[in-house]
Amino acid sequence: MIGQIREMARRSILQTLRQPAMVIPPVVFPLLLVSINAAGLSAATKIPGFPADSYWDFAIAVPFIQGSLFAAINAGTAMARDVETGFIMRLAMTPMRRMALLIGQLIGVMTVAFVSAFIYIGAGFVAGMDFKAGALGIPAIILLGTLVALAFAGIGAYIGLRSGSGEAVQGIFPLLFVFLFLSSVNLPRNLIEQDWFRTIATYNPVSYLVEGVRSLIITGWDTRALALGFGFATLIAVISVSLAAGALRTRLIRT
């Protein structure tokens, strides 16, 4: 089983590395967006109660979540491609365990997210980020970022396996972005003046993922924010991976 997972993870990483279009966007676009936001919204730091002196410090948490959305697309597209090309049938003909395919694919995607997390942190430090959680916070933020990537990759894998269509996976991308922007991604929830927006952001689990990552940067070790961040990431990961496993069971029928 371990050998099978390793081989499937290797394949997933090779797939990603051989498609520059799947490597560059998860790294470059989130950093580009955070740079634009930091430049345009820097005045937000003057709002009374804003939790950081630098908008860059506040916003650098966002690429972790955005990168995870790309992880969802990558995982979903890879699964859908296996269905479309019939490759999944080839795998079904081998003694491979079903979960080896799913776990291997997700590990591959998480590896990319893991590397991306280092790049985001590095970019943050280059831009003068004041990382409040100290050296021990770095493995914590990378762990949380990778867990969030797993949670979203599970959603992508589920949709890819259920639909068997790369187009369907691409189609959910805007929807995921809506979830991202209807959260506390740009402002702390207590500073959002529109009631409906604040309510949605409060019920949107993405808010707690962002706030968990952000707390390590701008607050330090905030137990509540971290518990909510890790808790929601774990919950979403468990649900999405379970759904993906169910979809794989349906898709990979053999006697």
Added chain:
Amino acid sequence: MVARLDYYMRRYLTQPNNSLASLTMSSDNGIEVEALAREFKNGPRAVDGIHLRVEPGEIYGFLGPNGAGKSTTVLMLTTLLPPTAGTARVAGHDIVREGPAVRAAIGAALQEAALDPLLTGRDHMKLQTTLQGVPKAERRPRGDALLERVGLADAADRKVGGYSGGMKRRLDLALALVHKPRILFLDEPTTGLDPSSRADMWSEVSHLARDEGVTVFLTTQYLEEADVLADRIAIIDHGKIVARGTPEELKAEIGRPTLEVTPVDPEDRRTVEAVLARFGSAAPSPPEAAAVRLRGGAEELAAVVRALDAEDVAMRDFQLHAPTLDDVFLAKTGRKLDAGDEEGTGEHAEAVPA
């Protein structure tokens, strides 16, 4: 010694799912199918209670137009689709109750070459040998040997997305062989290939069966392919087997050759038809010609020429066809299987009505 053998026999037979039948078939490389059927929800009975028996080491041609039930049969025999009725034993194992044992004994190249366009040929070999449980030390040499064997050694490190159709099919075949299967299922292995690639594939399939004793279950819509490769053939149409036997037996059933005559003046076509009708029953022909299945065989050729001459018909073309599998197909199904027109059209191609 006999007592010891008896002990092991009894012990084997007391295990669940074991039977005397499975014991005798366990070393078998054959396929036995009994009343196998598959019905899809809101759809037709894709496979409708077929029976067949494939002997160890033979190439068995499974012939039929698209939609006839060939691929559904292969999916069931390879354990990828449960039957809705009937049974089958592949390599001595029940396809429903002993799926893993069946899969361990077989290799398959399904209808579309199921490859990952982003991986190289060598990557595929590494993945397949690992997943098939080939010992680590043997993986690389076995993969390289198979790539060499199918003529892909030079392209082994190129991404499969850049391979031609023939190269993909050859890689697909090599991947099906990594665990040294005893039975090989090839589902339309040459569809869409150019004549040269098709000949290469035929040569390799023939070598596997003749020299290595691999049983080959080959589906095809190409009559020529079945004629050249298969030891025995079954023709499937609308989910039912309509004929079976060796190509020679099937052609002998038809027996009579077909004569096709094209007059110089198209106005004479009706006259030609009337003359030919005296010598047998009409056969399908191109619009500008007329054809007859000669009742008295090729011996009547001279008489036909004399009769046409007496009617003062000038002939542009005059062809005598020995019975072919196409004639067999026509006789058994009432339709003509024109695979040549279907090349590359995939699932949408249909049998052409006669």
